Amino acid sequence: MKRRVRSISLLFVLATVGLVAIAGCGGGGSSSSSGGGSSSFASGANAACTSANKQIAALGTPEQDEVLSYLESTEGVIEKLHKEVAALDPSGAAETAYAEGLATAVPILTDMTNAARNENFDAVRELSDELIQIHLGELAEKAELTACAEVPTAES
Amino acid sequence: MKEKDLGLKFWAAVAVSAIGMGVAIAFVAGFFLGHFTGHHTTTTVVAGAPAAEEATLEETETAANGIKLAPEFTSDELNAEAGDNWITNGGSLTNDRYSSLDEINTENVKELKGDWMTKIGQNATAAKFSAEGTALEYEGTIYISDGADDVYAIEAATGHRLWTYEPHLPPDPLGEVVCCGWDNRGVAIGDGMVFVSQLNGAQVALDQESGKVKWSTPVVKPKSGFSITSAPLYYNGRVYVGGSGGEYGVRGRLTALDAKTGKVDWRFYTTPSPSETGGDTWPNNGSYKTGGASLWNTPTVDPKLGMLYFSTSNASPWVGNARKGENLFTASIVALDAETGEYKWHYQQVHHDLWDFDSPSPTVLFNGEMNGEMREGVGEPSKTGWVYLLDRKTGKPIYPIPEVKVPQDPSQNTWPTQPEPTMEPFSPIEATPEAVEKTEEAVSGDKPKPKIVGSKIFTPMSSDPTSINLVANSASGGDNWPPSSFDPEKDMYFVCSQAGALGLVVPPKPQKLVAGQSFIGSDTVVSSGFNTTGFLTAYDMKTGKIAWQNEFEGESCYSGAVTTAGGLVFVGHNNGDFVAYNAENGEELWSFQTGAGANTTATVFEDEGEEKVAIYAGGNSLAATSHGENFWVFSLNGTVEPAKGEEAEAEGTTHAGEESAEEGGEEAEGAEEGAEPEEGGEEAEGEEGGEEAAAGAAPNAEEGKEVFAENCSTCHGATGHGGNGGPDLRTMPLAKTQEGAEQQVTNGGGGMPPFKGVLSEEEISNVAAYVVEDIVGGK
Numbered sequence: 001m002k003r004r005v006r007s008i009s010l011l012f013v014l015a016t017v018g019l020v021a022i023a024g025c026g027g028g029g030s031s032s033s034s035g036g037g038s039s040s041f042a043s044g045a046n047a048a049c050t051s052a053n054k055q056i057a058a059l060g061t062p063e064q065d066e067v068l069s070y071l072e073s074t075e076g077v078i079e080k081l082h083k084e085v086a087a088l089d090p091s092g093a094a095e096t097a098y099a100e101g102l103a104t105a106v107p108i109l110t111d112m113t114n115a116a117r118n119e120n121f122d123a124v125r126e127l128s129d130e131l132i133q134i135h136l137g138e139l140a141e142k143a144e145l146t147a148c149a150e151v152p153t154a155e156s
Numbered sequence: 157m158k159e160k161d162l163g164l165k166f167w168a169a170v171a172v173s174a175i176g177m178g179v180a181i182a183f184v185a186g187f188f189l190g191h192f193t194g195h196h197t198t199t200t201v202v203a204g205a206p207a208a209e210e211a212t213l214e215e216t217e218t219a220a221n222g223i224k225l226a227p228e229f230t231s232d233e234l235n236a237e238a239g240d241n242w243i244t245n246g247g248s249l250t251n252d253r254y255s256s257l258d259e260i261n262t263e264n265v266k267e268l269k270g271d272w273m274t275k276i277g278q279n280a281t282a283a284k285f286s287a288e289g290t291a292l293e294y295e296g297t298i299y300i301s302d303g304a305d306d307v308y309a310i311e312a313a314t315g316h317r318l319w320t321y322e323p324h325l326p327p328d329p330l331g332e333v334v335c336c337g338w339d340n341r342g343v344a345i346g347d348g349m350v351f352v353s354q355l356n357g358a359q360v361a362l363d364q365e366s367g368k369v370k371w372s373t374p375v376v377k378p379k380s381g382f383s384i385t386s387a388p389l390y391y392n393g394r395v396y397v398g399g400s401g402g403e404y405g406v407r408g409r410l411t412a413l414d415a416k417t418g419k420v421d422w423r424f425y426t427t428p429s430p431s432e433t434g435g436d437t438w439p440n441n442g443s444y445k446t447g448g449a450s451l452w453n454t455p456t457v458d459p460k461l462g463m464l465y466f467s468t469s470n471a472s473p474w475v476g477n478a479r480k481g482e483n484l485f486t487a488s489i490v491a492l493d494a495e496t497g498e499y500k501w502h503y504q505q506v507h508h509d510l511w512d513f514d515s516p517s518p519t520v521l522f523n524g525e526m527n528g529e530m531r532e533g534v535g536e537p538s539k540t541g542w543v544y545l546l547d548r549k550t551g552k553p554i555y556p557i558p559e560v561k562v563p564q565d566p567s568q569n570t571w572p573t574q575p576e577p578t579m580e581p582f583s584p585i586e587a588t589p590e591a592v593e594k595t596e597e598a599v600s601g602d603k604p605k606p607k608i609v610g611s612k613i614f615t616p617m618s619s620d621p622t623s624i625n626l627v628a629n630s631a632s633g634g635d636n637w638p639p640s641s642f643d644p645e646k647d648m649y650f651v652c653s654q655a656g657a658l659g660l661v662v663p664p665k666p667q668k669l670v671a672g673q674s675f676i677g678s679d680t681v682v683s684s685g686f687n688t689t690g691f692l693t694a695y696d697m698k699t700g701k702i703a704w705q706n707e708f709e710g711e712s713c714y715s716g717a718v719t720t721a722g723g724l725v726f727v728g729h730n731n732g733d734f735v736a737y738n739a740e741n742g743e744e745l746w747s748f749q750t751g752a753g754a755n756t757t758a759t760v761f762e763d764e765g766e767e768k769v770a771i772y773a774g775g776n777s778l779a780a781t782s783h784g785e786n787f788w789v790f791s792l793n794g795t796v797e798p799a800k801g802e803e804a805e806a807e808g809t810t811h812a813g814e815e816s817a818e819e820g821g822e823e824a825e826g827a828e829e830g831a832e833p834e835e836g837g838e839e840a841e842g843e844e845g846g847e848e849a850a851a852g853a854a855p856n857a858e859e860g861k862e863v864f865a866e867n868c869s870t871c872h873g874a875t876g877h878g879g880n881g882g883p884d885l886r887t888m889p890l891a892k893t894q895e896g897a898e899q900q901v902t903n904g905g906g907g908m909p910p911f912k913g914v915l916s917e918e919e920i921s922n923v924a925a926y927v928v929e930d931i932v933g934g935k
Contacts, residue, residue, distance in 0.1 A: 110368060115324035117372055118356055123324040 041088045041095050042145055048084040049140075049148035052077050067124075071113040075106075082106050094143035101139045105131055223309065223318060223365050224295035225348040228415075231459035234391060237644075240762040242293045245342045245387040246639065247760075249457040250521035253641040253718045255760035259767035260792060261722030265736045265746045268769070270796030272315035273751075275785040277302035277774045279322065283888055285783065286339035286755065287774020288637065290387065290716075293761040294345055300772055300787060301340040301387075305354045308787075309367060312763040315789065319367035325356050333672050334383045335403040337777030341453065341637065342387035344395065347415055351395050353384040359397045359413055371418035375399065375411045380671045382406050385637075387454045391464075391494065394421060398451025402469035402514060405675035408449035408486075410466060412497060422497040426451070426468050426485045433499050434484030443479040446669055448472030449486040452516035452637055456534065457494050458548055464494040465548065467505075467515035467536045474512050475617070475677025478666040480569040482507045487514055489536055489544060491551060501551035505536070505544050507571035510617055511630045512658065513540050516637040524647040525698045526554050537651040539634035540613060541583035542576070543695065555579050555700040565616035568662060574614045579700040582693035583634050583653040585613040587626045590710075591633070591657035591684035595626050599682055601862040608659070608682065617660050617678075624659040624682055632656025632683045636778075638716035639757050641725065643739055648703060649695040650725050650739070654712035656684045686712045686779045692727055694742060704742040714779040716757035726769060728754025730781045732799070734771050734788070751799025752784020766791050855894065855918075860926030863919045876931035885931050892932055897924035 055077045062070035082102045090096045108131050115123035140148035227233075229243065238247035239256040247253045260268060277287060285303030292299045297318065298310040305325055309318040334355055344351040349370060350362040357376035360369055375397050376382035381404025389396040397411045408426035413419060426449035428434040438444040448471050455466040471479065471486035487506035492499060506513040515538045522533040526545070534548035545554045559573035587610035595608050604622060611625040618624045633656035640651045661680035669675050690713035696703040708729070715728035724745070725737040734754045736746040750773035759770045769790045775783030786799060864876070876885040890896035901920045902912045911920060 111322050111324060114322060114369065117369065118323050118325050118354070118358065120324045120326035122326070127324075 039091065039095070041090050041092075042143070044088040045085050045095075045098070045143075045145050046147035048081050048088075049145065049150070052081040053147065053150055067121075068113070068116045071109070071116050071124075075109045075113050078102070078109055079106050090143075092143070094139070095145075098136070098139040098143040098145060098148065101134045101136045104134050105136060108134075222311075223297050225364050226294050226345040228347045228393065229390065231392060231457075235457075235459055238760065241295065242291070242759045242761045243345060244292070244389065245290050245344065245454045246456065246518060246520070247718075249389075249391065249459065250642070251454065251456045251518045251639065252520055252522075252644065253639055253716070253757060254643050255718070255720045257760055257762060257767040258721040258723075260720065260724065260769065262724065262738050262740075262745060264792060265722070265724055267792050268736070268746055268748070268790050269794035270748070270798075271768060271789045271791045271794040273786050273788045273796060273799070274310060274315035274317065276300065276308050276310075276317075276772070276787045277304070277306065277785045279306055280304040280338070280774065281783045281785060283783070284337050284777055285774070286337045286776040286778065287753075287772050287783075288339045288341050288385075288756055288776070289772055290342040290639075290757045291759040291770050291772060291787075292343060292345055293759055293763070293770070296763055298759075298770060298787075298789075299343050299345060299350050301343050301352055302772075302774060303338045303340060305340050305352060307343055307350060307352050307362060307367065309350070309364075310787070312761070312768065312789065315787075321350075321352070321362050321367040321369075323352075323354055323356075323358075323360070325354065330356050330378050330383070333378060333381050333401070333404055334385075335400065335674075339385050339777075340387075341385055344388045344390040346390035347393075349415065351388045351390060351415070353386060353388045353397050355383045355385065357382050357384060357399070359384070359388065359395060359411070359418065361395070361415070361418060373413055373418040373420065375413070375420065376401070376406070376409070380404070380406065381673075381675070382450075386452055389454050389457070390415060391457050396455055396464065398453065398455075398466070400450045400452050400469065402448035402450045402472050403674055403676060404672065405446035405448070405472050405669045406450055407445050407447060408451060408468055410451055410455070410492070410497070424490075424492055424497045424499070426488075426490065428484060434502070437482040437484040439478075439480045441478065444483075446472055446675065447479065447483060447486060448514075449488070452514070453518035453639070456519045456521050458521060458532070458534075459494075461549060462494050463491045463500055463548065465489060465491050465519045465521070465534045467517070467519050467538075469514035469516065470512045471509040473667055473669075473675045473677030474510065474660065475662050475666065476508055476510045476568050476570075477662065479508075482571060483509065487538070489515070489519060489534065489546060489551070491534075491548070503544065503546050503551045503553075505538050505542075505575060506540060507574060508569060510568055510570065511614070511627050513538065513630065513634075515539065515544075517635045518639050520640055520642050520649075521548060522642050522644075522649070522697060524644055526647075527700065535649075537582060537635040537640050537653070539629055539631070539636060541581040541585050541629045541634045541653065543579050543582065543649070543651065544575070544577060545579060545697075545700070553577070562614040563616055565619075567619065568616050570616050579695070580702045582651045582691055582695075582702070582705070583629055583655050585628050587611055587628045587657035587684075588655045588688070591628070591655060591688055592626055594684040594688065595657065595659070595682050598685070599624075601864065603862060606682075610657070611659075617662050619662045619664075621661045621680060624661060624680075626657045626659040626682070626684070628655075628657050630656070630658035630683075632658050632686055633688065636714065638714055641717040641719045642697075643719040645721060646723075646739055647697045648719075648739060649697050650717040650719060651693045651695070652690070652713035652716055652727060653693065654686060654688050654690040654714065656686055656688045656712070658683045686714065688712065690714070692717065692725070692737065692742065694725070694739070706737070706742045712779055714776060714781075715755045718758040718760060720760055722767075726758040726760075726771075728756060728758070728771055728773065730755065730776070730779050732773060732782065732784075734758070734773070734790075748788075748790070749798035749800075750784075750788055751786045753779065753781025755779055755781055766793060855921040855925035857922065857925040857929045860919075860922030860924065861930065863915065863923040864926050864931075868923065876927060885927055888932075891927050894921075894924055894928050897927045 090099045112127045235249045237256045280303035289301040296312045301307045307321040348364045357378040359375050360372045376399040381401040386398040395413045395415050410424045412421045427444040427447035449468040457464045471483045487509045488502050488504040490502045519536045535545040537543045557575045557577045560576045562574045564570045592610040607623040613628050615625050635653045638652040642649045659682050660678040667677045690708040692706040694703045718726045725739045732750045734748045752773040753775035754773045755776035756772045773786040775781045885891040890900045
């Protein structure tokens with residue numbers, strides 16, 4: 001019974017990480033990847049997000065014993081995305097807020113990976129909650145970064 | 157499998173819908189939430205700017221670009237005296253904890269003030285944690301770990317945090333197999349990495365610039381009783397890792413890993429199998445496999461001889477009737493070939509240990525005049541109360557250590573003789589009247605109350621439960637893990653210790669080992685606790701005599717010593733005072749209130765052309781000192797004044813003195829013994845507890861007192877104010893309510909075993925009432 005609860009909890013987290021953290025972290029947007037922003041920041045960020053989304057989608061949905069490698073891969077993708085977005089030098093308030101939200105998400109993902117490495121799945125779940133509360137998807141939408149607000153579909 | 161599929165679909169759907177709505181969904185209002193409040197922020201008090209300042213990880217990540225990466229240090233670099241940098245746990249491969257810096261000296265140390273104080277260890281302020289980490293410093297960056305195995309990189313000049321590594325170790329079941337409390341004694345650096353040994357048995361390498369994991373290798377199995385509290389050693393491309401668990405029936409080992417890859421290179425088991433050297437010192441019953449001899453601390457290395465040295469823990473279980481023989485290499489100093497792990501020599505400090513006489517303090521290498529000659533020695537100050545000083549090439553004593561006949565008890569397979577060093581002991585080797593008195597207090601509620609017999613070292617443990625031999629030092633005395641320091645200029649050696657004592661009753665039948673459970677061998681253990689008289693002892697190594705000794709009445713010396721070329725000995729104190737003594741005569745020259753139990757050893761380094769001294773004041777579970785989050789750096793140009801209550805204030809944190817005074821400073825004097833009863837009541841203010849004890853099934857606190865004395869006082873002390881491994885119950889939130897206390901006693905957790913099945917429901921209810929009403933409530 002305990003095992004079942006843990007399994008469910010874990011999958012909940014993974015679903016959340018896969019669908020929330022990654023492709024712009026939780027906004028509601030469409031699946032369009034054309035990008036909505038008008039600045040060079042927007043086009044650059046959307047391109048970076050499109051690439052990140054593809055990489056995350058390619059990771060699929062992990063089994064329980066694949067959690068750590070899944071999170072490690074995810075962390076790498078998001079860290080790269082963060083660096084690319086930060087390098088674009090956001091100008092407007094919404095763009096800056098999105099970039100800052102991404103920066104906040106990266107260490108939380110790192111902590112989630114650390115917690116998974118040490119088999120503390122309660123902490124993974126807790127951290128995933130922190131991740132969601134950044135509302136990155138909403139921040140992406142406000143910055144008109146449609147690709148960054150996109151929810152990728154995991155490849156099976 | 158079907159359950160799993162259902163779970164995925166269900167929860168994925170929930171997640172998607174939640175995301176689609178753009179709402180935040182809260183998974184758990186869980187235990188960890190409070191701990192992670194303030195995640196990735198630092199609070200730093202800097203010189204000239206006493207107000208707190210917030211810095212986010214985002215800001216400090218930018219600063220992390222300035223971190224200078226440690227090279228693959230050569231053996232010469234690692235073996236050099238600490239000076240500008242402090243690059244190994246012990247200052248150098250010698251573990252002498254001596255700095256060649258002399259800008260701060262006996263004349264000007266009184267001017268020393270805080271450069272800055274920053275908050276660390278936010279995840280490690282609960283009672284089960286101890287702050288025992290020694291900071292490293294390399295080219296302007298400090299690396300320090302806390303009791304939760306979190307690691308911090310901090311800018312030495314400003315106190316700004318550059319990165320944080322949080323492993324998020326699971327609280328259970330790990331919490332039940334870590335003796336004695338959660339702690340981490342520090343990290344190692346080298347080859348662009350920071351190496352941290354974790355309580356869950358993992359050896360982890362972090363990227364020095366970012367704090368991200370580069371590799372992680374499980375070196376011991378935590379659920380079978382192993383944990384790691386020692387700081388690893390980086391040397392010659394390897395990381396050397398110990399492991400503890402001598403109270404859980406582990407087989408001790410030293411593991412050498414490739415520093416670049418984390419691959420295990422070799423392993424040396426400290427209890428040999430029958431075919432190995434020393435294997436014949438164990439009976440033919442497999443007891444070597446659970447024989448203890450774990451490693452609590454960081455090894456030393458002599459690069460010239462190519463030898464690595466470490467000391468080992470007690471034999472397991474403590475009761476020795478099922479392990480006839482000397483039981484090598486328990487309670488020993490062991491020398492190995494540093495490259496191959498090949499056995500070189502050993503010196504057993506206690507044969508067939510029955511008294512928890514392990515040697516958790518790190519070995520120290522000595523070069524200087526000793527016993528009339530220039531010698532190269534290795535030594536260790538043990539829990540017996542003696543220093544064992546040996547020639548590091550041969551393992552032979554430098555000052556004579558004769559084998560002395562000792563009292564015998566054939567049923568415990570006592571060894572006929574024991575080594576008794578002729579160097580004067582630094583802690584009394586006969587149980588002191590103070591230790592006897594404190595132990596008598598602890599058993600005062602027992603029916604029938606046993607007689608406590610103050611005994612000399614090596615007196616066999618009692619088999620008669622009505623008369624318990626209280627043996628000097630043991631688990632509660634001598635030098636525990638706190639490191640010692642050797643000043644090669646003065647040829648003087650400094651040891652922190654105390655005068656506790658312990659006794660147990662040998663049961664008629666040997667205890668059966670259950671993996672992951674305590675394996676001491678006795679259900680009846682009595683102790684004076686740690687709050688007995690402490691000592692800072694200075695030896696003149698030319699003669700082996702004590703040059704001076706400072707006594708600290710009712711306060712253990714539980715932090716370790718660090719010396720400098722400025723003629724100073726720095727020692728942290730349980731009450732939060734960080735003190736500098738004159739190395740020549742022990743005179744106190746400077747004292748600074750750090751705001752929490754100062755139970756770590758200091759670090760000395762140079763930054764921006766100035767000598768600086770650092771210490772982490774975070775409190776200690778075993779010594780029952782106040783927890784805190786204060787990491788201090790001091791210099792002669794510092795302007796930050798000692799901690800007062802307001803500066804030390806942080807949610808969920810208690811600090812030195814808060815138990816006996818509203819304001820900081822003088823507060824800690826009453827924290828250990830004399831806290832007034834009503835103060836405990838004040839702490840409970842706002843809690844729901846107290847009156848609940850009187851409701852329901854009318855638990856009986858008076859009867860609970862007896863249960864407490866029999867089952868709890870060994871860890872929590874006779875008064876419940878902390879003792880051998882157990883925290884001060886007045887600081888425990890769950891101890892403030894009947895419900896909380898019952899829950900904790902029933903289920904255990906946080907290092908405490910569950911008592912469900914051990915005590916009846918009525919006994920649990922009664923002991924909870926005693927804790928809530930009498931100990932916390934102060935009746």
